[in-house]
Amino acid sequence: MLIAQDIRVSLGKTAVLHGITAEARPGEVTVIVGPNGSGKTTLLRALTGDVAYGGQVSLNGQDCARLRPWELAAMRGVLPQASALAFPFTVAEVVRLGLTAAAHGARTDLVPRALVAVDMGGFAARLYQELSGGQQARVQLARVLVQVWEPVVAGVPRWLFLDEPVASLDIAHQLDVVRLMRDFAARGGGVITVLHDLNLTAMAADRVWLMDQGQLTGQGPVHEVLTDTALERAYGCPLRVGRLPPSGGWFSLPQAAGAA
């Protein structure tokens, strides 16, 4: 269980998050949505300790602020929004960095398996810096995946924190990432992610946190939180929610001003 209690973040004198209390469960994919500047990424960065925050974040019953880096790394993998790499490592060497906290003689066999999982199987020996942005993003995801490869260890769930993992990916690889997240949760792990695409969110999420102006305006299942009125209020543009006939799958369509 991830429990965030009264999370407050200020950048300079501006309060960015105004006391957010929320929880996410293992075995579920939790998606943070909301308009630009609503505080989605800041909230995720507070949960991972990347910004100074007030309040408390606890993961599997332990206060995150009190855990050592290697204890946290054993419990969760974090994918930041943008990743830079300083030196010409190969793709395999980058993914292997995800095993840094693992015990000595770590399972390097996970490296090729994680690369296959993100559809980068043939790229192990290539230099990371020579890849496209989308390919680099998939390699970084593989690095995070090897770190928490088993979603549950000794009965304790592990977590993925992914900040816009599909931002630079084409549609096929976006669906791959949704599948990876669903699979990780199905096997007992917890996933918390920031997504922009509402339809992708509906596909991925068990639970949605809707952010607006630094506040959590709703949390719960997709069909309960993402309603016409809630979306219009948050995004400030007309959005129509509907269901696809055969499966009952949720979708949302934007209504451009003046369109029929």
Place this chain on the structure above:
Amino acid sequence: MVALDDPRLAGDRDAQARLTMLALSGALVLTALLSLSHGASGVSLGSLVQALTSGEAMPARDRLILWEIRLPRMLTGVVVGASLAVAGAVMQGLFRNPLADPGLVGVGAGAGLGAVLAIVLGGLAPLWLTQAVGYHLVSVAAFLGGWASTLILYRVATRSGRTSVATMLLAGIALGALAGAVTGVLVYIADDRQLRDLTFWGLGSLGGASWPKLMAAGPVMLLALVAAPFLARGLNGLALGEAAAHHIGLPVQRVKAVAILTVAAATGAGVAIAGGIGFIGIVVPHLLRLATGPDHRFLLINAGLAGATLLLLADLIARSIIAPAELPIGIVTATLGAPVFLWILLRRRGLVDL
């Protein structure tokens, strides 16, 4: 049939790096023997090897030359060369940039200032201090100067976990200029004997190598050389940036603190004993990264071996090119190193914007 549990991983350059380590060790041993046997007097490689293998006593004169002149010089070359290359590699890992070299960004100048202060003002130091540090005063002062400048540089150039290369280089220029100005004042008030010491310093030379100097500065450098490989995992992780390094389980603050101390110890003690020898710290790690990749688990050890070999070779050139006179070794390393530095800049110009 492909073995499923094949321990070798595609894109893994470990085996290559291990082979390089072996080759570099061999090269270092050969160069060390060459360095011991080369010189104005006629102690040849053959007679040296014979003496070492047969256990026969060497003539007293030869033994004196070997033991009192060539051996301390060779050993000084080995530890200083290794320290310069390792300090460069650690600093580049810390700053996440292949252009960060202690000599170029003001750490060498800071260490030099510390050493010059000790040489010129050492006589004014309180008695308890001189008694406490004794011979080590110059080394300790150079270490403190190097440590302070590395720390200032990192604080200035790094904001919220990201290091700006432009800021780092410019701050390095400022630090270097400041250290140079203060050094200038000290040169101005120095007496003749001190001036001779200071001149040797600026150019860099192994000519002044002796057992007492080696005993004073050597342990500090050895400490840095032993500490460096323990930074390997940390520096590999830092290549992803500070936040990601934390998330893969590394104690980032501790890695940074130890890295800064290592750079300061290696640079400071190296500068204290051999003066300002440039470019070893930038050329050696760069060539090794091209050959076997940037993995610090191998880079740091290989840089030590290659740096020691390269400095011994440079010393051989410095000793023989205008024999019987001797060229300061700093001139040799700068002549060889500066073009390589320019070449790195030109190659990177297309890749990243400084």
